[in-house]
């Protein structure tokens with residue numbers, strides 16, 4: 001059967017970054033974009049250009065590097081947003097502006113304070129303005145899941161007439177139920193007279209755990225683009241997960257009349273990269289990319305799989321990129337091999353000095369851990385780039401003791417804006433003691449919201465990747481640290497979070513007045 005293309009629109013860098021604490025640096029965004037491009041993602045939403053100067057530059061950097069995927073910037077239905085988005089994606093090979101306005105009664109009345117007719121006028125104006133700058137314009141009806149179908153038909157018809165070539169139907173608050181959402185897509189496609197002039201898209205949030213089911217119901221009813229994120233990252237409970245959408249469609253080709261062009265072997269590496277960069281671990285039982293997704297525990301299952309894999313496996317682990325965890329470099333690797341490999345991963349250096357620092361750290365790591373994987377390199381580069389940024393607190397010494405039967409204690413020496421300070425503390429464990437010692441110096445009044453440790457690769461010589469979430473006066477930041485010693489990784493993550501709070505981590509893009 002001839003399959004129709006299903007466009008995969010990845011918004012990890014935009015909606016994914018709206019997860020509290022998931023902010024990424026420009027360089028990290030470029031690395032993720034390169035992984036998405038390698039996977040053959042059709043559209044990469046690189047950010048919300050007007051949100052901040054940093055967001056603008058990140059969208060610009062992604063636009064510059066990516067050649068095989070479309071690069072998109074989000075913009076509200078406002079002239080300034082659209083012009084900023086257009087400027088950020090100017091150098092993209094295939095640029096797209098994605099403009100949106102809310103269409104539900106509750107959003108129009110309470111958030112926008114606009115009459116429905118004014119909302120239609122704003123949408124038409126925005127689409128026309130975007131079309132003056134790029135060919136490829138997408139229009140989204142924010143909170144479409146709670147919008148009235150008659151109004152949606154009117155505004156979408158007008159947006160298509162104004163030049164939108166993709167119409168996105170977001171379930172912004174994750175309220176939809178698959179059968180009803182599928183029916184909504186069907187109604188829109190049959191009732192809107194010019195529906196055949198646009199691709200219809202879905203963008204579902206996971207508040208009820210139904211984002212993937214709702215997206216697939218819409219696909220079954222004619223949607224031909226799905227907006228999704230790696231690991232289902234995204235605002236609140238997240239977005240539909242890219243890996244689940246792609247593998248559902250690929251695995252059930254008997255059911256779907258569509259297919260994507262995704263190279264699924266890039267899925268697990270991309271999942272690991274996003275997890276390492278954001279510090280959001282993947283739950284072990286997560287479909288496709290969780291550590292247990294292909295692990296069989298029960299004897300009956302193991303026996304079945306050994307006799308015939310298909311008895312209990314509907315997908316092949318290697319098809320989604322498992323087992324690709326191969327050693328890439330070791331302690332004997334030279335500068336050239338190291339440089340070339342990092343270039344392949346999309347890592348760029350501002351100067352030869354920074355490269356030299358990374359190389360020294362790589363050699364130190366290779367001494368402790370003989371096999372170095374891509375995941376190790378990503379963690380190492382993110383770690384170094386952090387210390388390149390403005391740091392108030394820097395770890396210069398750490399000693400921790402924990403013996404059975406005695407109280408664990410730790411001593412730290414921190415450089416605080418260049419001045420050395422030392423403190424010791426006891427705690428319930430070496431990490432607790434280390435955090436208390438740091439707090440004797442910092443006295444930050446922050447609240448520890450989350451502490452998590454994750455092994456980057458297999459084996460006891462793996463680097464531990466630690467996330468520390470701190471809050472202060474309503475602000476929440478995630479700090480990250482990686483090291484083969486998890487107490488050191490924990491101290492680095494704690495200090496990273498403190499530094500982020502002190503230098504003012506980027507505000508949530510939709511909270512800073514835009």
Ligand code: KIV
Nearest residue numbers: 100140142143170172
């Ligand atoms: O969830 C949503 O409605 C969005 C839009 C901006 C597309 O993210």
Ligand code: ZN
Nearest residue numbers: 015172203235
């Ligand atoms: Zn969203």
